[in-house]
Amino acid sequence: MSPELINLIIQATGESLYMVGIAALLGTAFGLPLGVFLATSRKGELFASPLVNRVLGIIVNATRSTPFIILVVAIIPFTRLVAGTSIGSTAAIVPLTIASTPFIARLVEAAIREVDGGLIETASSFGASPIQIVLKVLIPEALPGLLLALTLAVVSLLGYSAMVGAVGGGGLGDLGIRYGYQRFMPEMMLAVVVVLIALVQIVQSAGDYLARRVNRRLRHR
């Protein structure tokens, strides 16, 4: 494989990591509080507001059921408003964030709901405020689950990022389509797939390792 092609792969890898990294960060920034709220706002819960919970749940479901490629195209005006342009890697971060936020929120919700309800009652019994319960009990106790959720989100984002070539987002997926498929260069297709597999492996292994490290439910000395 020629040095030019290798350079293309390196550049595309950089673009993928940039888009996925920023989108994962933003998706977590929005998805974590949203997920915590979804997990604690049903009737009788910490921040009980069943109506808001219901409405947010519907919005989350709607976003998640929209195919990503349609989402990318449908929100182009919004993307232009936020990123100043609708073309390129930076612009692609907008739909990636919008797609990952509800995904992360649902994973966070599931992880938070796994925390023993007795712990919430216990913290309440010694006068913890709802915010203190979230910060000192729910998030630390759910941390292994949250890390695994984030890992899953990053892996999914890598998949989504292959589609942002449609708006000139670049990245590995785009490279694979344009060179591997449209120019019929099977070795390029193979290289892209190998790099993606390696990235997913690294992300997943790192996530598993971190989740295991913070999991004190297991004995380890």
Add this chain to the structure above:
Amino acid sequence: MNVHQSLAIGQPIETLEAISPAATEPDAMVRFEAISKTYPAYRGKPGVNALQNIDFAIPRGSITGVIGRSGAGKSSLVRLINGLEKPTTGRVIVDGRDISALAGRELRLAQRSIGMIFQHFNLLSSRTAADNIALPLEIAGWAKADIRARVAELLALVGIADKHDRYPSELSGGQKQRVGIARALATRPSVLLSDEATSALDPQTTRAILDLLANINRELGVTIVLITHEMSVVRQLAKEVVVLDAGHVVESGHVADIFTHPKHPITQSFLAEVIGDSLPVSLASRIVAERSAGGQAVIRVQVRGAGAGDTVVARLARELGLDVSLLSARIDEIGGQHVGSLVLGIPSREDVQARVLAWLSQYQFSAEHLGYVA
């Protein structure tokens, strides 16, 4: 021993007090006033009247047991004390304050003076023993150095100073509950609520934890409220008891009084758990309804009160000039009072039997004729 002394022995204790009405209890730590608690119907489940007409006081500095079967309303009752639940009607006064009227920040401040321990310990798996104990102090906004000192003190108090850096997964059940107790005491509460705190522990560990609670009550003067379905817990630790059944207080008072003279069937069934009301199998299988020459009549005598059972066999034999054999006996001590029963064999003659029963009732022993053995 003179006659007057022996006379007193078989008699009921005269220091009985009726159920102490909340209003007349001068130094109550917790006072329930006309409490009822109803859970409304929800998602197809019918509403539940968990508590009704609850009116009693828990004396300051006491260890009070609240005993009842599952579903009797014990958990609801204890959660009214620390404001985790609100009564549907009535007030709960804790240390002079109406906790049922507090909300938000005021309630959270009041909760710091009420500690609680749980059946399943409810420790944070992500925190070490020390950090678990530190949690209520962090929440109360203590300075780091103060927290460190207080945690060390508490770990020593509950006897696990060496477990400072251990995570809950590395601790035994008893050690976890010690952490739970230390955490509950961290903010120096005046009341400690125990919600079935020993129900998940083995008998030996249970005893050690109950001893620890007794020490804490004695040394720190903390009022302890024990929710339990286990008679052994009440017997070992409590001085006062409240018997709860189907959301009602059916009896309450000093442990010794309640269990030497149980009135309600529930109280009697709890007592039977301790003293047993069944005969040993080998004896029960020999008892027949028909009198036989040379055999014995079997009489069961209830023993209630301090030293009540000590002399009954000897006195019966001496005063009536009879051969009395002890077929079975089970006597336990509850609140310093003897509670149990003796099963006696006496000569199987109708006149003897009548004299013995008359003698027993004269000294206020309750007795029943069970049958005959050959």
